Amino acid sequence: xxxxxxxxxxxxxxxxxxxxxxxxxxxxxxxxxxxxxxxxxxxxxxxxxxxxxxxxxxxxxxxxxxxxxxxxxxxxxxxxxxxxxxxxxxxxxxxxxxxxxxxxxxxxxxxxxxxxxxxxxxxxxxxxxxxxxxxxxxxxxxxxxxxxxxxxxxxxxxxxxxxxxxxxxxxxxxxxxxxxxxxxxxxxxxxxxxxxxxxxxxxxxxxxxxxxxxxxxxxxxxxxxxxxxxxxxxxxxxxxxxxxxxxxxxxxxxxxxxxxxxxxxxxxxxxxxxxxxxxxxxxxxxxxxxxxxxxxxxxxxxxxxxxxxxxxxxxxxxxxxxxxxxxxxxxxxxxxxxxxxxxxxxxxxxxxxxxxxxxxxxxxxxxxxxxxxxxxxxxxxxxxxxxxxxxxxxxxxxxxxxxxxxxxxxxxxxxxxxxxxxxxxxxxxxxxxxxxxxxxxxxxxxxxxxxxxxxxxxxxxxxxxxxxxxxxxxxxxxxxxxxxxxxxxxxxxxxxxxxxxxxxxxxxxxxxxxxxxxxxxxxxxxxxxxxxxxxxxxxxxxxxxxxxxxxxxxxxxxxxxxxxxxxxxxxxxxxxxxxxxxxxxxxxxxxxxxxxxxxxxxxxxxxxxxxxxxxxxxx
Amino acid sequence: xxxxxxxxxxxxxxxxxxxxxxxxxxxxxxxxxxxxxxxxxxxxxxxxxxxxxxxxxxxxxxxxxxxxxxxxxxxxxxxxxxxxxxxxxxxxxxxxxxxxxxxxxx
Numbered sequence: 001x002x003x004x005x006x007x008x009x010x011x012x013x014x015x016x017x018x019x020x021x022x023x024x025x026x027x028x029x030x031x032x033x034x035x036x037x038x039x040x041x042x043x044x045x046x047x048x049x050x051x052x053x054x055x056x057x058x059x060x061x062x063x064x065x066x067x068x069x070x071x072x073x074x075x076x077x078x079x080x081x082x083x084x085x086x087x088x089x090x091x092x093x094x095x096x097x098x099x100x101x102x103x104x105x106x107x108x109x110x111x112x113x114x115x116x117x118x119x120x121x122x123x124x125x126x127x128x129x130x131x132x133x134x135x136x137x138x139x140x141x142x143x144x145x146x147x148x149x150x151x152x153x154x155x156x157x158x159x160x161x162x163x164x165x166x167x168x169x170x171x172x173x174x175x176x177x178x179x180x181x182x183x184x185x186x187x188x189x190x191x192x193x194x195x196x197x198x199x200x201x202x203x204x205x206x207x208x209x210x211x212x213x214x215x216x217x218x219x220x221x222x223x224x225x226x227x228x229x230x231x232x233x234x235x236x237x238x239x240x241x242x243x244x245x246x247x248x249x250x251x252x253x254x255x256x257x258x259x260x261x262x263x264x265x266x267x268x269x270x271x272x273x274x275x276x277x278x279x280x281x282x283x284x285x286x287x288x289x290x291x292x293x294x295x296x297x298x299x300x301x302x303x304x305x306x307x308x309x310x311x312x313x314x315x316x317x318x319x320x321x322x323x324x325x326x327x328x329x330x331x332x333x334x335x336x337x338x339x340x341x342x343x344x345x346x347x348x349x350x351x352x353x354x355x356x357x358x359x360x361x362x363x364x365x366x367x368x369x370x371x372x373x374x375x376x377x378x379x380x381x382x383x384x385x386x387x388x389x390x391x392x393x394x395x396x397x398x399x400x401x402x403x404x405x406x407x408x409x410x411x412x413x414x415x416x417x418x419x420x421x422x423x424x425x426x427x428x429x430x431x432x433x434x435x436x437x438x439x440x441x442x443x444x445x446x447x448x449x450x451x452x453x454x455x456x457x458x459x460x461x462x463x464x465x466x467x468x469x470x471x472x473x474x475x476x477x478x479x480x481x482x483x484x485x486x487x488x489x490x491x492x493x494x495x496x497x498x499x500x501x502x503x504x505x506x507x508x509x510x511x512x513x514x515x516x517x518x519x520x521x522x523x524x525x526x527x528x529x530x531x532x533x534x535x536x537x538x539x540x541x542x543x544x545x546x547x548x549x550x551x552x553x554x555x556x557x558x559x560x561x562x563x564x565x566x567x568x569x570x571x572x573x574x575x576x577x578x579x580x581x582x583x584x585x586x587x588x589x590x591x592x593x594x595x596x597x598x599x600x601x602x603x604x605x606x607x608x609x610x611x612x613x614x615x616x617x618x619x
Numbered sequence: 620x621x622x623x624x625x626x627x628x629x630x631x632x633x634x635x636x637x638x639x640x641x642x643x644x645x646x647x648x649x650x651x652x653x654x655x656x657x658x659x660x661x662x663x664x665x666x667x668x669x670x671x672x673x674x675x676x677x678x679x680x681x682x683x684x685x686x687x688x689x690x691x692x693x694x695x696x697x698x699x700x701x702x703x704x705x706x707x708x709x710x711x712x713x714x715x716x717x718x719x720x721x722x723x724x725x
Contacts, residue, residue, distance in 0.1 A: 150724065153708055154700035155644065157718030162695075165712055166637040 043068040220301050227251050231299070231561070236577035244531050246538045246579030248524060251561065252302035254279070254571040258310075259293050264565025266318040266366075267554040272325040274558040275299040276306065279571055282314025282333055284551070289314055289333055294340065297571065309340055309347050317367045319380065329380045329392075331364025337382050337392060337399070351399045353392070358401035360384035365417045371426065383431060385415030389441070405446050407433060420463045424470050430487070432460025438475055440487055453490050455483055462504050468512035468599035472607070476502035482517055484529075486607060493610055494533070498525055504552045510560070510581055512599035513606060518550035518564055526580050529606055538580055542572055637715035644710040651685065655709050659719045663693070670694060670717075677721060688725035694718060 046068055051060040080087045221228060231251050239246055259281045266280035275298045282292040292314035296307040317331035326342040330349075336359055338349035353359040362385030369380045370391075379393040387408040393400045407414050415434045422428035427443040428450075436456035439449040456477035466472035472493075476482045478501040483492035500519035508514035513529040522545050526538040543550060543566050552565040560576045640660050645652050658680055666673040670693040681689040685707075692699060695716050701708075707723035 149705040150702050151705055152700060152702050153644065153710070153722070154698070155710060155720075156698035157694065157712075157720070158696045159716060162712045162716060162718060163637075165641055165643060166715060169641055170636055 041068060043070050045070065216304065217300050220303055224252065224302060227302075231559075231575060234575070236579075239577050239579040242579060244537050244579060246526065246577040246582075248526070248538060248540045248542065248562070248574040248576065248580075250542065251573040251575055252299065254295075254297045254302055254305075254573070255569065256293075256295055256305055256308070259295060259569035262293060262314070262569045263567040264551050264569060264571060265292075265314070265316045267552045267563055267565050267571065268318050268320045269554055269557055269563075270320050270325050271322045271557060273298075274556060276325075277554070277563060277571075278318050278320055278328060279565060280315035280318035280330060281569055282316050284567070292316075292332065294318060294328070294330055296342070299573070307342055309349075311338075316363050316365055317382070319367045319369050321369045321378065324378065327369070327378060329367040329369060329382075331360075331367045331382050331384070333363045335360035335362055335364060335384060335386070337364055337367060337380075337390075339380075339394060339399070351394060351397070353399050353401065357399055358390065358403075360386050360388060360390070362386040362415060366419055368419065368421060370421065381419070381421070381429075383416040383419045385417070385434065387412075387415050389416060389419060389429075389431060391443075403446065404443055405431075405441050405449075407431065407439065417459050418462050420465050420473065422470070423465055423467060430463050430465070430473055430475075432463045432475060432477075434459045436460060436477060436479070438463060438485075451487070451490060453485060453492075455485075455492070456481060458501075461502060462506075464505060464507055464515075466512060466603065467507050467509060468596050469603040470600075472512075472603060474505055474507065474515060476505040476517055478502070493607060494529070496525075496527070496536075498523070498536075503550055506553050506555055506562075508581070509555050509557050511583075512603040514581070516553055516555070516562060518553045520549040520551075521545060522548055522550055522566075524550070524553065524562070524564060524574070526576070528580070528582070530602055531582070533606070538577075542574060634715055638713075641712045642709065643712055643718075644708070646706050646708055648706060651706075652709060654684070655681065655721060656711060659709075659711060659721065660713060663713050663717055663719065677719075681721065681723070685723065689721065689723050692718075692720040 043066075046066045048066065050063045050066060052063055053059075054061045080090075230249060234249060236247055236249065262281035263283050263285075264279055265282045265284065266278075268278045270276040270278070277297060279295045279297065280292070281295065283289055292311040294307075294309040294311060294315055295305040298306050311330070311332060313332040313334040313336065315330050315332055319329045321327035321329075328340040328342065330338050330340065332338070337353045339351035341350040344350060360382065364382050364384045367380055367382045369378070373379050373393065377393050377395060379391055381389060381391050381404065383389050388406055389404045391402050391404050393402075407416050414437075416431045417434055418432040419429055429441055429443070431439045431441060432455070433439070436454070436458055438453040438455040438460060440451035440453070441449050455475050456479045458477050458479040460475055460477050463473055463475045466474070471486045471488060472484060473487060474482065474484050480497050480499060480501060482494075482496040482498065482502055482505055484494040486493050498517065498519050500521040500523065503518050503520055505515060505517040508516065511528065511530070514527065516524060516526045518524055522541050522543040524538070524540050524542055525536040527536050531537055542564060547568075549567045550564050551567055553562055555562050560581050561573050562576065563571050563573045565571045640656055642652070642656060647655060658677055662673040662676040662680075666676065674691040674693045677693075678689050678691045681691070690701070695718070697718070699720060701720070701722055701724070703722035703724050709719075709721045711719050713719060
């Protein structure tokens with residue numbers, strides 16, 4: 001009402017009524033006419049014909065309900081009723097909002113979190129303190145090795161490549177075989193030619209010689225193992241229960257088929273290789289002379305000789321050079337002397353004497369190497385039935401001779417059979433003769449004898465100087481005796497009768513008083529004068545008594561064995577039992593002196609005993 | 620018929636002739652080569668139908684004998700390019716159809 005009033009007042013104040021332009025012009029009557037209008041709630045502007053499509057009916061349908069409300073003016077106010085719900089809620093929130101507003105600052109968040117978990121520490125004595133020690137400085141060290149060298153390889157393996165490789169290899173092998181065959185055929189052809197030429201098949205096995213020799217020795221060592229054991233270790237225990245006598249243990253027997261009918265005429269040990277010895281083979285039967293042979297055996301192989309030298313004439317003597325052990329001098333039945341060199345191949349001697357160079361006219365019974373002369377030339381001596389003792393010197397490729405002495409000076413028919421040179425005095429030597437005499441000679445006097453001993457009644461078979469005592473030598477003869485001499489006295493010191501022709505005698509290398517002899521009856525006699533002055537301490541038959549004669553004996557320079565040769569070409573080695581090489585017993589606890597002086601003294605003592613007894617008998 | 624017979628015979632011949640071990644390439648020292656070759660032959664004969672087992676056997680034996688890091692290839696057809704330590708390679712054929720390559724590389 002207020003509003004209307006204001007509005008009316010303003011129009012009045014303007015004084016005039018303003019009319020809208022479209023106002024109807026009505027008469028008074030029409031103005032006074034009463035028009036009755038009934039007001040309804042219906043909106044006259046609301047549309048009455050709204051249709052909507054109804055999917056249910058499938059057609060447009062008239063909507064009967066129409067919104068009759070018309071809003072002319074809306075204004076939202078900021079005032080709310082005091083008692084309304086919203087007003088009450090606002091009133092409650094507003095009080096809190098005012099408090100929060102004061103504290104609302106940026107740092108408020110942090111302060112809030114700090115407050116949340118306070119730390120609990122000991123509030124009375126809590127001290128927080130930290131320190132850091134010095135750390136050692138770190139250091140790196142490294143090195144790099146050179147890696148093993150590498151390289152690349154690549155290939156492809158396929159069936160066809162494998163096939164090709166095999167085929168190629170087979171072809172190569174085939175080619176090689178062909179070549180060999182061709183070579184062999186060629187060789188055969190050559191050989192055939194050679195055969196035609198000289199009819200000697202070439203079966204040279206020299207490249208195989210060394211291994212074959214080794215194998216042969218191995219086989220022999222196996223087959224003769226027990227003998228080798230005996231040689232090294234067997235000592236006859238029975239000797240302890242015998243007083244003086246000893247025995248000989250047969251070891252190897254050396255035989256060679258082609259030398260079966262020949263007679264052993266000389267034996268000689270090699271000084272450098274004490275297992276090697278030489279054998280000269282010939283014949284002592286003058287109606288059955290023929291070929292001869294020089295054989296060299298070693299103890300390591302008893303079945304076959306190491307060296308074989310067949311000779312045209314029977315060999316009668318042999319000597320191996322002491323220092324140059326490959327040099328071998330030999331004397332023959334036809335009077336020749338030869339020097340063989342074991343280093344050279346072939347059966348021919350390196351030096352040979354002939355009629356021009358003063359060869360003997362009769363069998364050469366003994367040869368003996370001497371020390372090299374002043375020009376350092378090798379030289380040796382020989383003795384022969386023609387009565388000459390000849391010195392031979394090896395000069396370049398020939399033997400130069402010089403007669404040292406002629407035994408025919410005294411008696412034109414006499415021939416030498418054996419000789420031996422003094423061990424110390426180089427020029428002194430004794431010669432045994434066919435008639436039984438022994439001459440003491442010097443190289444310096446070619447025309448006369450220093451002494452002549454009427455030693456034996458038959459030919460002297462061997463003379464040997466004692467290896468220790470400078471005055472003593474021994475001789476043996478076919479007149480059954482062995483005699484020991486002092487060369488200053490012309491009667492024998494000892495005489496032993498062995499009841500059979502004594503073929504050879506030899507001093508033992510280990511003792512001055514010990515020697516051994518063989519008789520043609522097949523016995524070996526071993527003497528030791530320091531043990532028994534009258535009898536042999538061993539008499540042992542070593543071959544069948546009536547069939548075989550023993551001809552020679554030699555002591556091994558090192559081992560306690562002897563070798564004896566017989567007239568069937570075989571050589572037997574025998575081991576001396578302990579009694580046969582016994583040293584004289586000393587008093588208990590007393591060291592026994594050894595050496596050459598002792599041996600000499602031993603012999604001297606014996607000789608003195610004899611002289612004393614002789615003197616006493618003379619008185 | 621005759622033709623096939625001959626063919627068979629040839630094949631048998633080939634198998635017989637080509638059965639030996641044939642070293643194709645090696646830089647091993649003599650002793651080692653012989654030993655390795657014998658080992659390969661043994662292994663291939665022992666495992667005639669199983670190359671893998673043969674290779675394994677060879678490898679393990681070689682590792683024991685000559686130190687570790689050996690490699691072995693056995694087969695009827697393969698190609699290879701390998702880096703090996705000098706004096707430690709053997710490449711051989713065996714039994715007419717097998718190729719064996721043994722080398723050391725660590």
